[in-house]
Structure formats: C-alpha cells, structure tokens
Amino acid sequence: MKYLENMIREKGEVRPGGIVKVDSFLNHLLDYELYREMGKEFKRLFDGEAVNKILTVEASGIGIACVAAQYFEVPVLFAKKHKTSNIDGELYSASVHSFTHGNDYKMVVAKKYLLPTDRVLIIDDFLANGQAMLGMINIVEQAGAHLCGCGVAVEKAFQQGGELVRQRGVRVEALARIKSIDEDKISFC
C-alpha cells in the first residue's frame, strides 16, 4: 500500500536494533485517513473469507483492528497481555517472547468470546519475529476456530516472523513490507 509506504519513508524513524518508530502516525498519534485506508485494504484483501471476528493484541493492534472491523462489520476481540481483575472465567493463554521489549508475557483471551464456529482474521501493527502473531494463532487453534489469515500493517521482511507464520500454511498479508534498513534508509519489497 503506497500510502503507508510513503508515510513510513517520510515520517518513520529508525532506532537501534532495526526498530522502526512510527509514533507520529501509526503507534501514538494516529492518522485517521491512513487508518481508514488500511481498514478498507484489509477488507479488500480478505473479502470472501466470511470473517466473523477480528483478533488482535493490546495495545497497538486495537486501533487498526477496530477501523478494519467497521468494513467487515464484525466484533474485535483483543488478547490482554496480563490477566487483570476484569477478565474472568476460563481463559485461553499463550506465552510470548517480546524481542522489542526484551521480556516474556502471557496473552489471554476469555474462552466465552472465541468459539469453534468463529472465522477469525488476526490483525496487528507489526510482524517482526512473529512471536505475537504465533501466540494469537496458538489461541485460535486452542479454540478450534477457523483462521482466515493474518493482516499486518508493517512486515519487517528481513526478520523471520513472516516466514514462520507462512510455513504453517497461514495466509499473511502485509500492507507494507520492509526489505531492509541500511543506516536510516528504509527499502520496501
């Protein structure tokens, strides 16, 4: 999606460790036009898959998932990163290692909100090493739901996540795929 690529080129900042900072339009201050176009594009890509639920993980995935949900007209379920007091009943959980933050966390989803009859589209902001995505896939599998595919705003194709997920036969669509980062120059596939 050229719109997103251009914004990353113009406004994205490269941080040590190959981290792309996109706080001014995607991760902190959110550009509503960009979000709208991303929502439309996910709908175009996964139209015909009869998606009835979108799954994402807090926090950055929620906004993108909610805008996409307007086009799919389906609810959004977001995995929580900590078992908080306001989530009760039986839970599906998956352990995830975050390379970005250098820690492990457990993502949880209430069993009552993810059903074997669901047709799920997973949405997230970034696909890097794939651990967050694999955690969500694991949860969909635990529920016995059908996984329609995964949609990410940005795939860092020089990291292994995309390959790990596709190897499992899961369809992955990225709106922008970063091929490489050299010094401050970001190149797209």
Ligand code: 5GP
């Ligand atoms: P993964 O589990 O695929 O390694 O990383 C996924 C999560 O880490 C994403 O949901 C995102 O929040 C964060 N992340 C990974 N790489 C980047 C990056 O380059 N920039 C930003 N802003 N977030 C990233």
